[in-house]
Amino acid sequence: MQDIRVQKTFEALFALEDIREIFRGTLPTGLNETEEQEFQKKISALKKVINELESGTGKPEVFRLAGNLPVRDREESFINIQPIQAAGKLTVDARKALIAYGDGYSTCDSCKKPFRLDKITKPGIADFHSELADFLNMDEARVVPGARRGFQAVASSLLEKGDIALVSSLSHYTEFLSVENAGGIVKEVPLNENNIITAEATAEKIEAIIRETGKTPKIMMMDHFDYQLANEHEIKEISKVSHQYDIPLLYNGAYTVGVMPVDGKDLGADFVIGSGHKSMASAAPSGVLATTEEWAPVVFRTTQMKGDLTERKFGIKEVEMLGCTLMGGTLFSMMASFPAVKERVKHWDEEVDKSNYLMDRLLSISGSKVLSEYPRKHALSKIDTTDSFDTVAKSHPKRGYYLSDELSKRGIVGLFPGATRAWKLSTYGLSRDRVKYLGDSLVEIAEKYGLEVR
């Protein structure tokens, strides 16, 4: 770790957990003599750590948790540019919620009739569900274990064996899998020369499918910003086309919900899906599936099954949700981050601005290219440094690894080790100082290896 105080912060947190553990084992009447002694011992250990933390002294004492889990200080000791991790970093309230609600079924302390997660009022899980729907301007929302489980619920509700699902040529693999799981078939809309999915291409593809198969697709799954280039696709126009053919539109907001404003009704989405751990500052696996009044009875349909012996029925349980979904710390981390998430989406333009600043710094290094659409409309970008950083890799003893090494020496992580050609990064959530430092570091490395900087 770069700064012993980071290590000591973790050790202090762990020491507090050791103290907490005493309370978790004692009688409700209070600590007995041995426990009091244990408590005093742990307090002394904590004080020692606090002293070291304050003075920045001492040696690391805790290296691994439970013998094999290294202490993860990626977000404390480094600037992390790994694109899938940027917007899933927990807020401080989410981290506190995890401490308080990490136990298994912690959502269920006051679960009363009708016994369903989204109906729980203490704490306000029911309210959170309606706030989530409002946030996306949709009628109903459920939390799901990741965007992929949202796709799965929709695909399984709408597709029969052999049905066609239309997806983008840059769609995520989980969209494919959700269709396959439901017995459907994917058909892809091609990209235009700028790597954008247009409404026109969508209409052409639908026509072609109808001509060739005689069938109209049963669903259209479209990423607003895709995961490969984070290009913006013509989602609103695509939704219009889709509805002209009566095809419901699933809006994949894995890279939008929680980072930029998303208005489902305005976009014409029938389903809006977001990823909690990718873009809503939540623990994994978490996500949201929101829909309209029209589709809610389909995708949130309740069980109709009856036991043949016992005649048991579980009336209000929703089939696709398998009853309840996020039953502990994941949900509370989402709820705890939600106020900050609602606020941060209002500042998306600042995130885009930082992204463009960094791209400009990169482009000042001769030979570098931005593969994503440019100027950027997103914090995630794919760049090509084949004619800049990769030229150094050819003769460097560490080959392509020199770049990740140079970056990590400067406290920057998240670049795929060895990558010097096409690679992705995200500036999401980084302060201006950090983005400048990142730009300065790339330029400094370029200059160190004699690349031309304009």
Ligand SMILES: Cc1ncc(COP(=O)(O)O)c(C=O)c1O
């Ligand atoms: C575009 C896109 N859709 C869906 C997913 C799946 O999201 P989750 O991990 O929340 O299931 C991802 C992330 O991996 C993604 O990038």
